Amino acid sequence: MxxxxxxxxxxxxxxxxxxxxxxxxxxARAAKAYAVTRTDAEWKARLTPQQYQVLRQAGTExxxxxxxxxxxxxxxxxxxxxxxxxxxxxxxxxxGTGWPSFWKPLPDAVEKRSDRSWGMVRDETLCARCGGxxxxxxxxxxxxxxxxxxxxxxxxxxxxxxxxxx
Numbered sequence: 001m002x003x004x005x006x007x008x009x010x011x012x013x014x015x016x017x018x019x020x021x022x023x024x025x026x027x028a029r030a031a032k033a034y035a036v037t038r039t040d041a042e043w044k045a046r047l048t049p050q051q052y053q054v055l056r057q058a059g060t061e062x063x064x065x066x067x068x069x070x071x072x073x074x075x076x077x078x079x080x081x082x083x084x085x086x087x088x089x090x091x092x093x094x095x096g097t098g099w100p101s102f103w104k105p106l107p108d109a110v111e112k113r114s115d116r117s118w119g120m121v122r123d124e125t126l127c128a129r130c131g132g133x134x135x136x137x138x139x140x141x142x143x144x145x146x147x148x149x150x151x152x153x154x155x156x157x158x159x160x161x162x163x164x165x166x
Contacts, residue, residue: 036082036130054154055081055132063098066153075160082130088164095148102149103141104166125149
């Protein structure tokens with residue numbers, strides 16, 4: 001009887017996870033054609049293992065581990081995978097979350113996708129050019145947008161200089 005009960009609970013649990021859209025891996029997500037595409041081997045050769053884990057496998061770096069948290073200079077934050085400019089330093093703010101945060105991306109730089117991993121619903125932020133996972137966007141940011149683009153520092157590359165207008 002215990003075996004039958006265990007199997008029933010496993011089946012119910014799996015059904016509940018599937019119903020909420022929970023996915024085991026990013027590969028289970030629907031694929032989209034992006035302007036910059038590379039094979040898995042090419043991405044691995046181009047990125048550090050940590051960047052690959054974040055950008056290509058939707059990983060998350062440890063909070064407070066990115067040097068970009070402390071970056072205060074004027075400049076541009078670009079995708080570490082394809083170098084598309086994503087955020088102006090003019091929109092960076094200290095969110096206290098442990099990840100670089102911005103209240104607005106540059107035009108046509110990012111796209112949002114519903115992320116139902118880990119049993120919760122969030123808005124994932126992706127690079128519009130290569131589809132790299134950057135982080136998530138939340139609606140608890142500062143004015144004027146009220147948004148907080150919470151980005152993995154490993155997914156970004158910073159170039160100092162004139163900050164793009166927003």
